[in-house]
Amino acid sequence: MKYEPLNLGRWILWSATALLFVAAPHIFQGGFALTMLTQMGTLIIFALSYNMLLGQGGMLSFGHAVYSGLGAYATVHALNFIGKGQIYIPVPLLPLVGGLAGLAFGVLFGYVTTRRAGTTFALISLGIGEMVFACVLMFPGFFGGEAGISTNRVVGTPFLGLTFGPAIQVYYLVALWCFLGMAAMFALTQTPLGRMANAVRDNPERAEFVGYSTQHVRFLQLVLASFFAGASGALSCINFEIVSAENVSPIRSGGVLLATFIGGMPFFFGPVIGAIVFIFFVVALSGFTKAWLLYLGLFFVLMVVYAPGGIAALILMQLQVIRAGRWRELAPAYALALLAALLALAGVIGLVEMVYRLSEQGASTVLQVFGLSFDARSAPPWFVFTAVLAAGLAALRVTARQADERWGAIQLELQAKAAA
């Protein structure tokens, strides 16, 4: 990983993270916040496991939900067996069950998928994902068909007095596993395998010439990643008490890809940020507008083009300038660019919401945007929003260039100072 703070800094960072996990439900109170936090915790492990492939191994996979989903299925069956009294596994250890299931499938599918690399690997992972998804629908006996399999997490003897019925207990279980998973995956980056995975990502040919089989490195990396993916699937199962075909769907695979990329794939903490932002987007935004998936897609595409290092990269680039004490020079340029962007965004939102309302059969064409209500059938709102969008884009062009120039100038000066 590129950004390596001092060891002391590292301890502080990890302790702070642990503290944040513990304190979060008290800072963000309420049932709704708790569900969001629990989902974030689950997605963090999933996204980190995905980044073992993408960011660290250079393997773009379109089918990672296979491992988390099959891990979830294993867990739901285990829970049901526990419920019937046929086996006993304390609920907190169930993520291990999911992890082992994920690992087993990682070995099985990994053998096939890692025979090729690059774009071909991506397409194969898509094919495997579609195959598993189709199989899940084909064998309702084991997978419960479209409705899936439901379960009850309050089963078996309570573990240390905890039944995991209340949501807060589930949150802390997820938080604990999330923290352990983060620590384990970080430790893996510091091993010979982790380092060679980076080497294979950067220059697979040279890695072969220094004695490493790139196929074997990728295979092992995938197997380890699928363990953590399976564990995250188990946590999802415990949280929602239902597992269905959706857990192995291409939509899930796409979701974790988006989350990881948006957070920042070149950095270890990137997917953590990405998971938090993604859940926030999905859960919060979907309550406001039906077009949230379009906005998410737009956001993702813009990031691919303009900020491929993700939110983490954007933050880290600022940290450099902040440490040199020169951020105040940039702030006004950023503020202007942000205003222009918001203007353009307002135009987009207006247009999108209007189109959406018009396409909805039988819905009233009068809608409310930004507190103003108007009729989507009339012409004026179209002109207004188009004008706003155009103005925003024009302003953005100018202000973004200015901010970029300011940034470049500061970078030059900082580099000159460093070389001197």
Place this chain on the structure above:
Amino acid sequence: MEFFLVQSLNGISYGLLLFMLSSGLTLVFSLMGVLNFAHASFYMLGAYFAFQVSAKIGFWPALVVAPLLVGAVGMLVERWGLRPVHKHGHVAELLFTFGLAYLIEEAVHLIWGRSAVEYRVPAELDGPLFQIMGSQYPIYRGFMMLVSVAMLVMIWLALTRTRIGLVIQAALTHPQTVEALGHNVPRVFMLVFGGGCALAGLAGVIGGNAFVTEPGMAAAVGPIIFVIVVVGGMGSLAGAFIASLLIGCMQTFAVSLDWSLGGIKISQVAPVLPYLLMVLLLIFRPKGLMGTREG
């Protein structure tokens, strides 16, 4: 016997449609190194555009207008979206086209809603073409095959016989040299990408009314196309051809046969067959049937 003939014809016409899609994908991949994850989305756009245009001015104009529109969208996408991403590498390009597929599907949801639209076969092409021992073979299927073959022959001629085709072939391996000779290579790439999208759009025009035109159609056919290019061998048109016909026939027969194996009907298993084929091929012949270029 008659069943076999009819289903073979159906399988071939479906396979040719798949080849139209996979050949466009392979051409763009071979020539630009970019795998257009949104290729099937342009197929979908072709169907929807054809639906709109044929509702206003009829099917035959739509046959020409819709692919051109899709091609124009493709060129815009290449110019404003893909071109700035080239420098970030192949993973970024693939991610961009992946996001694009997302966006196009949502845009289709937005404009045309979530259910299928009534894009129908035109009256003059609706009906039996000929009789095979008591079964009727529809005109439209024959029309599909005709259009597919005609389009592919034209592409082959364009690439091998025209000047622009030679420029494209040269730019494949030596873009800087071609640019130094005065050709506008970025513009060539834009045309190639747009052309690939137009090809997908044309497939949508003729496929959308034969099958169903709905927002999920891209996600339904997309993975099959990717399986075809992997099975055929990345970058090989001949491989894509063989794989398309193979999978087209395989799917058609699997869905219509009434066999069972161990209690499971083969028609139930049909969706999975292309992926099983891919897995088998990967185990025994990872380069694909006629693989030439590594992704």
Place this chain on the structure above:
Amino acid sequence: MKSAIQLQDVHKSFGTTKIILGVSLQIRAGERHAIIGPNGAGKSTLFNLISGRYEVSAGRILLHDADITNLRPFEINRKGLSRSFQVTNIFHNMSVYENLRCGVLWSTGYRYSFWHRVGGLQDVRRRAEEVMERIGLARRRHTPAGTLTYAEQRALEIGVTIAGGASVVLLDEPTAGMSRTETAQAVELIRSVTEGRTLVMVEHDMGVIFNLADRISVLVYGEVLATGTPEEIRANPAVQEAYLGALHRKASHADGSHA
């Protein structure tokens, strides 16, 4: 005399184009052997065949008397052969130290371990730092390899190649593009790091070759024209013809006299 590498009637064609047309060569253990020849003779192709980057069309290649024909590059590397590249082929995003560490890892036996903390492996650290000192990049330890100067990258290229302790080292045009001072430094580096090892070198710089090589092989149009000591090669008329012949003939044609 033990042989390090043996090429037995090796052929290589790309489609219908024949690049290597029956090369038989023996590299003796411990010697410094240079391969020279005009551009397009197939020198890099020969390296690629030996190191496993390409498959042979016919013939055998032996390393320390073991058949390595058509083995994968990592298998050949594990048997004790390492190569550098004409176009610098390092890990651009990693620091100098991390690059060398990658070169060292397999040979120290940790293989695909995911239970060792690589920062705490003393033997790995020691070996990587040793190589870093020898190639003179110790003060650039943390610099990302992509930002080094050209000569520094070439030095790192050699460093990664020898870091694993291979007994047979192939260097592909190690001094290409270097200035005279840089070349002199590179020659001294190559001399010191290949003490006690077998070195096979593709080079164009005659000064370097006559300075370093024990024996030279001349490759022309995919065939070995001659093999011998530098003096023998210098005096060999066929070699002179191959290198100077065309020039010679053109010059004599121009002024109307015979060669």
